[in-house]
Amino acid sequence: MANTTASAEMLPTESSKQKQLKSLISKYGIYFAFIGLVIFMSAMHPAFLTVTNILNIIRQVTSIGLIALGVTIIIITRGIDLSSGSVLALVSVVAASLAQNPDWHAKMYPSLPALPVIVPILAALAIGSLCGAINGAFVAKTGIPPFIATLGMMIVARGAALIYSDGRPVSDLNDSYNFIGQGEIFGIPFPVILFIIMALISWILLNRTRFGKYAYSIGGNEQAAFVSGINVAKYKILVYTFGGFLAGMAGLVLSARISSGQPGLGNMFELDAIAAATIGGVSHAGGIGTIQGTVVGALIIGVLNNGLDLLNVSAYWQQIIKGSIIVAAVVFDMRKNARKN
Amino acid sequence: MANTTASAEMLPTESSKQKQLKSLISKYGIYFAFIGLVIFMSAMHPAFLTVTNILNIIRQVTSIGLIALGVTIIIITRGIDLSSGSVLALVSVVAASLAQNPDWHAKMYPSLPALPVIVPILAALAIGSLCGAINGAFVAKTGIPPFIATLGMMIVARGAALIYSDGRPVSDLNDSYNFIGQGEIFGIPFPVILFIIMALISWILLNRTRFGKYAYSIGGNEQAAFVSGINVAKYKILVYTFGGFLAGMAGLVLSARISSGQPGLGNMFELDAIAAATIGGVSHAGGIGTIQGTVVGALIIGVLNNGLDLLNVSAYWQQIIKGSIIVAAVVFDMRKNARKN
Amino acid sequence: QQDDGKVKIGVSIASFNDTFLMYVKDAMEAKAKELGDVEIVYTDGKEDVTIQLSQVENFIAQGMDSIIVIPASTDATKPITNAALKADINLVYVNRRPDYLPEGSYYIGSEERVAGEMQARYVAEALGGKGNVGILMGPLGADNTNKRTDGVKGIVADYPDMQVTREQSGKWMRDMGLSILENWIASGDKMDAIISNNDDMALGAIAALEANGMKKDVMVVGLDATPDALAFMEEGRLDATIFQDSKGQGQASVDTAYKLAKKETVEKETMVPFKLVTPENFKDFL
Amino acid sequence: MQSEVVLDMQGISKSFPGVKALSDVQLTLREGEVHALMGENGAGKSTLMKILFGMYTRDCGIIKLDGKEVELNGTLDSLEHGVSMIHQELSPVLHRSVAENIWLGREPVKGLLKLVDHDKMWADTKGLLERLDLEIDPREHMVSLTVAQMQMIEIAKAVSYNAKIIIMDEPSSSLTDKEVGHLFEIIRKLKGQGVAIVYISHKMDEIFEIADTITVFRDGQYISSVPARETNQSKLIKMMVGRELNKMFTREDHTIGEDMLKVEGLSLEKRFEDVSFDVKKGEIFGIAGLVGAGRTELVETLFGVRSKSAGHIYIKGKHVHIKSPDHAKKNGMALLTEDRRQSGLSLMLSVEDNTAVANMDSYVGGGNLLEVARLKKEAKEECKKIRVKTPTMTEPIGNLSGGNQQKVLLARWLLTKPDILFLDEPTRGIDVGAKAEIYKLISMFAQEGKTVIMVSSEMPELLGMCDRILVMHEGRNKGILDRNDASQEAIMSLALQKH
């Protein structure tokens, strides 16, 4: 049997140092693009590469980053989720209404006693997951395009957020709730810790569990996955549920960060999150994508937002620069596939 | 060979009238959904099915409809265009700046003489087409996902619109320009006529020209198109250029309709346009879709916006209802494919 | 007038995501209840004047007696105005004054620019006419963003030692105000005052300043006097805001539209002025 | 006298990352000859043809057409030089009509606006299909055709270019004998017109029937070219495999045990009706029939891919209700599907993941995490066992040659250690060496007391391997032949038997 592997090794490989470097760059294109961006920003502004600012960037990117983690897995299954920003908003108002200080004059439920912080947290995660599960059920059971199912949820969840809050912010939240968005542990902001933990969990889910292998397989070839004995519908629902769960967590973090639930929150976050995943190399044709890529994609967006603010680039020009750099980063990354033909 | 086809005929076929009706409904599901919606709205409000109101609906849906025509062809090639709303805005401010009345106090180019209306029209269509061509070039030549290429254009074109207009509306446009958006020919609003003409042209392009055949085959199986000697890159660029052209036209119509070019115009129009196409049966997996479907999809969105306003449904609830109906319409339409497996 | 004898009014509001406008809507609802024989339809313009034009067309198709519009853009109201006038329906603009206001159309509200000027004047006086100002703007290209920002810049230009060093759009959102301020603070640039186009972004700015222990060095001025903002002021965290009389505007608009429908005569323009709210007088606005 | 040389390729090399697919190979083609290109899976046959068709650019070497050196950048170049190709792994544009697929890229146009002339297109297609004796409606969408019909359309398309050279990369792999005969008629006609044909196939009998010259590649290298008359099967195999292959069909003695699978009156609406049979432990059970006989649907229904409309299934005497492949798997079944592209491979995923996907349940360890190391090890071992040729286990499976892809799919199912293994056209596109290995594996599998049910259109394979053969015709069971009674004639007479 030895000859099988031998045959592979036997084949002449081009192993000059240069080739190796080239293939390294092309394989990790987006990481190099990210490092290039960081070097550029540091050169342009001394405050960029300080601990405070780095924590700023990660903290600011947490909500989009959390959403992007879920969306990565969803896109890997060949889906899409447009509803995350709206789900975030819905979660933020509901959770906030359960975490208001009792003496606040505009309290949503005046008679509600002060609840332990676990109540709004569980409510948030449950609502997020439920919205995700509904997305998943529609996609899996009716076969409608994920674009439409989640577009529907995007509109409906935003409407629900507005109705629930009557279009008003739900403010003055208690301190233990605020900790989720503003607290620190050993000097590291709690949202940052949360994001790192969730990124790790997502990585493990995707690479070390059946769930992840099935996600890849469904995205790679759904028919084949089905014939291989995968309960495609079940796993699709789970994937969207996880996406909703993360959107819910993002809603929690963001509302705690500003100490207020708002029905207009998270507008267009889904686009930024999808962009982060796509920059990170997730393929919309399904079956391809990594968590580490998405994290870098989110950081690129975060660095751009932060760096352009630091450099005091005019708001109008920021858009042009941001749009161009996102495209440029992906073009740079793409060259790894350019050799294909 | 005879037995191959014969074998299918041999098997008992269920050809009762009922079955035929069923297959008719499932084949034209979305058209029935549309008719159902119209009947429902007419029953609910007497003003719905009046000539004025029907013209209202079509006029209101023109911009999204025009964009949706282009996006249909783009999605058929397995692409996407997120930039249309922003391109519309850019076009609107540039065209408007060339069509301002000379005596307007906030004239953008005070020394510019009154130009013939053809100048802003050509400028609009040229800029729209150029943006589309750039999208297409990035997609075709660098191989980056259309999502990213057009997301970049979405951000950049919006920025360019803001910079060009300094964030201000460009107003008080001359009457011949306004005619594009407000004029009537034999009592039919000019935008409606324009939309019908463009829909016809798009239909011919898609069904009666090589351009259309190639669009379908590139989306259906790009490899097959390539090996059949089709210049895939060229046709992709053309497809996106046509999409940009239509977005430019939408910018023209919309700015003429409100007699003002505005950098914030067309926000999220791309989503509505993509939704219209998707409702109309365009498949994001490429290769499938029709212009007539998209027109009906756009009308469904128009009827919803108009009808829910007519029925005095609260704005918040409108969102919930609209989102649900969009999903329901597509679920209903989907059943035609349910038999597949 | 409809068969049931009620006055039918269609209202198109620039955005349901704008907290202030929601209070205007509240006041409209209250007034309608008070009048009794009024039926009002509210629609959300989603910050898009073309959507509002569609809504007005729909109102005309429905045979409304009067139409109230809070326009998303004051520059593009001509088709709306013309459509309503052509259909012989009473038209009342609220809160944002269009330039085109011909016979038969009415206005209730104030001048946006003035609010920005009040903010800047207050800051200039408090800082002794010198210092660096950062402006948090609403969505780029939006009408009230432009007018309020213009107002601020106009006043700052009057003081040679004062300058606008930074400006950025926070799209009305509190979380964006917070992030922008974090970045500005990280840059290390000296900043003396933040003037925000609305309250929510100002409250976000305050959170960032407090987290960095800089609140005492930088004054923050908002606009709208929302309950949240007033609460911040009560706690001594917000320096000033501008009160726009949502109640006054809302009530006056329905009142005017109602009277027009009843063929009574009304003022062509009713000004409801802005008021500066500071820790000294905020209790009047709670 | 030998006819003119129309194509001369010399010193062609081509590398892919990690793989040297071709090194210094040559191919000479003469007018009016059928030139068979032979070699094991991954030998580089398709790669050379893709170079000739302008799909790949060669690393070095020269290509002469009609004596003139040419550069072929893109398929359009090749088409214009009179080369057309039937692709091995290329599906058509499914949701377009037959005519549109055939004329893709050269639709007839008319008028000033250059609108597509549909009438001419339909008529031309009709003419073309009639000339080739194909009874297919030009307006039919490709999706609604059977695999075999699609393949005949691909052939028709390649012919319609009126090319001087037609490359046929495994054109017969999804055809049954009847269509193959038909294809050969077409080839002979073309030959008469002076067209040169490169014919790639793993089916020996076809090669000796149709080829004039045979060129053999091994591991990306040119071995030799010989006139077909001057060689024979075993010499050829030796050239391809590099060693003697003593026997094709291995049938270790296996003892037939008690009942494994019993099927009673199974039906699927519109596809097949009232099929009954039973299979014992240790048995290799064949299913024969013409294209469209419903064999694929039968095994798919047994495996839960489709839901039966009537009938009962018993496994080891126990009545089972199989609702999905998931279910079937849990009942110890496995199914190697007929169309590996559509229902087998995830092209962008690695060889490893493609191998392990059906067996994930068994790698779930503590904390619900996968035992990744064991997964990698077992997947690798299984691939080794059936000699999958791949640079690494993490290579995207789309980069493997067709035969190797098929082997990975077999590995996928063997890894699940099933009791009942359904094989639908298991050796389609597999080279002789590998075929023999697969037969050996099947035989060993049966020897362990497991059951194999094999659908095949290759008669020798059924006759060589199976204990019993069920013959289907138009969705009905026409009889079960015992090994001793089975012969090509016996099967055909049942398969063609009218009611």
Ligand SMILES: Nc1ncnc2c1ncn2[C@@H]1O[C@H](COP(=O)(O)OP(=O)(O)OP(=O)(O)O)[C@@H](O)[C@H]1O
């Ligand atoms: N696009 C590609 N990228 C990387 N490797 C490739 C690619 N195409 C082919 N190869 C490799 O090149 C070698 C030759 O493949 P090729 O498809 O030419 O074999 P073949 O002789 O046609 O085999 P088969 O009989 O199985 O079709 C194989 O090792 C294959 O894995």
Ligand SMILES: Nc1ncnc2c1ncn2[C@@H]1O[C@H](COP(=O)(O)OP(=O)(O)OP(=O)(O)O)[C@@H](O)[C@H]1O
């Ligand atoms: N998706 C489908 N839609 C409609 N008819 C189908 C479909 N799949 C198969 N058929 C029909 O079912 C019958 C049997 O199918 P199929 O050709 O797969 O049988 P088979 O015996 O497995 O033949 P093959 O040798 O091609 O595998 C044929 O008449 C075919 O046309």
Ligand SMILES: [Mg+2]
């Ligand atoms: Mg091959």
Ligand SMILES: [Mg+2]
């Ligand atoms: Mg079959």
